[in-house]
Amino acid sequence: MHAPLSGFFYTTFDKKKVLSSIGKQKATELFCHMFKIRQFELMSEGIYLEGLVAGFFHSYIGQEAIQVGAVGAIGMENAHWITTYRCHALALLTGCSITQGFAELLGNQLGCAKGRGGSMHFVTKHMPLGQGIVGGHTALSTGFAFKSIYMGDNLVTYCFLGDGASAQGAFYESINLASLWSLPVVFIIENNVWGMGTHYNRAVAMDPIGAHLAKAFELESHLLDGMNLLDSYQLFKEVHEKVLKTKRPIIIEAKTQRFKGHSRSDTEHYRTKQDMEEIRSLDPIEAFKKVLIEENMATSDELKEREKQIKEELFQFLEAAKKGALCDIGDIESGVESD
Numbered sequence: 001m002h003a004p005l006s007g008f009f010y011t012t013f014d015k016k017k018v019l020s021s022i023g024k025q026k027a028t029e030l031f032c033h034m035f036k037i038r039q040f041e042l043m044s045e046g047i048y049l050e051g052l053v054a055g056f057f058h059s060y061i062g063q064e065a066i067q068v069g070a071v072g073a074i075g076m077e078n079a080h081w082i083t084t085y086r087c088h089a090l091a092l093l094t095g096c097s098i099t100q101g102f103a104e105l106l107g108n109q110l111g112c113a114k115g116r117g118g119s120m121h122f123v124t125k126h127m128p129l130g131q132g133i134v135g136g137h138t139a140l141s142t143g144f145a146f147k148s149i150y151m152g153d154n155l156v157t158y159c160f161l162g163d164g165a166s167a168q169g170a171f172y173e174s175i176n177l178a179s180l181w182s183l184p185v186v187f188i189i190e191n192n193v194w195g196m197g198t199h200y201n202r203a204v205a206m207d208p209i210g211a212h213l214a215k216a217f218e219l220e221s222h223l224l225d226g227m228n229l230l231d232s233y234q235l236f237k238e239v240h241e242k243v244l245k246t247k248r249p250i251i252i253e254a255k256t257q258r259f260k261g262h263s264r265s266d267t268e269h270y271r272t273k274q275d276m277e278e279i280r281s282l283d284p285i286e287a288f289k290k291v292l293i294e295e296n297m298a299t300s301d302e303l304k305e306r307e308k309q310i311k312e313e314l315f316q317f318l319e320a321a322k323k324g325a326l327c328d329i330g331d332i333e334s335g336v337e338s339d
């Protein structure tokens with residue numbers, strides 16, 4: 001019962017035009033970001049299985065084109081970036097170094113949250129903490145967007161949430177106020193088909209989700225093929241310019257697939273081997289690699305070399321992270337703000 005990506009009306013762009021506007025260097029950079037995130041997740045899963053990581057572990061593998069496209073198009077400084085517990089990728093894209101990321105998983109002081117947050121609670125200057133309460137962070141996002149109007153800071157808030165979260169009451173209140181008060185916030189429903197083991201068609205009474213919600217709250221919406229890096233990049237670029245001009249919220253539903261279970265403890269009885277083969281054939285990294293080669297933006301050898309370099313670097317960063325001291329319980333009150 002896995003949902004294919006076909007049969008929907010997506011907002012798409014001419015890939016040649018987008019590529020020529022991006023240029024060779026940036027296009028390869030975007031590829032490297034996706035590859036780096038993929039390798040980070042794979043190596044992190046490795047240390048998780050070795051028993052070195054406490055708590056839960058949610059991987060972003062399969063969904064990379066969405067957040068890489070978004071941050072690549074907009075720039076981390078120009079927005080508030082808010083997401084769920086599936087937060088490693090967004091943190092790495094908004095200022096968390098690879099070493100800080102590994103260290104956070106290992107619970108040590110070099111981590112982006114000083115080892116106090118773990119996998120679900122990465123934090124950066126531009127991303128206020130991965131959020132564990134499903135749907136709760138949508139209210140936080142509306143609040144951030146309100147702050148931008150109040151302070152006149154010209155930032156747009158990007159809020160990533162899952163298909164499961166889109167059925168939460170807090171989300172409806174958040175869109176309602178955002179629309180009513182015309183706040184600069186973009187809600188991105190990353191529809192990876194499943195909320196844990198529940199198919200979205202059994203949890204959400206509308207499909208496509210984003211288009212229906214947008215109609216109800218008088219907003220613009222887009223359906224994005226979340227496996228297509230160039231569509232993602234261009235859509236976020238145009239949406240950002242529009243929100244800065246109109247200050248109206250926009251809803252994007254990005255159709256995607258997570259290649260791994262909900263978390264490492266998911267036994268995945270709800271997907272067959274054949275489903276997984278189909279899902280993996282949609283790999284956004286492989287798809288973008290093919291485009292880069294076909295469009296003469298890079299050669300296969302060049303990309304292989306970059307992949308090799310990234311893998312080697314990541315091994316070194318992991319070794320560096322392992323050298324950090326464990327989270328110090330005596331230091332637990334430092335950095336905590338209170339009135």
Ligand SMILES: Cc1ncc(C[n+]2csc(CCOP(=O)(O)OP(=O)(O)O)c2C)c(N)n1
Nearest residue numbers: 086132133134162163164165192194195196
């Ligand atoms: C309010 C609340 N209810 C339930 C949970 C348990 N829970 C954690 S993740 C999850 C599924 C969310 O699925 P979705 O929003 O589609 O995001 P995805 O994990 O697919 O990225 C649930 C039910 C929670 N953390 N918070």
Ligand SMILES: [Mg+2]
Nearest residue numbers: 162163194195
């Ligand atoms: Mg989901």
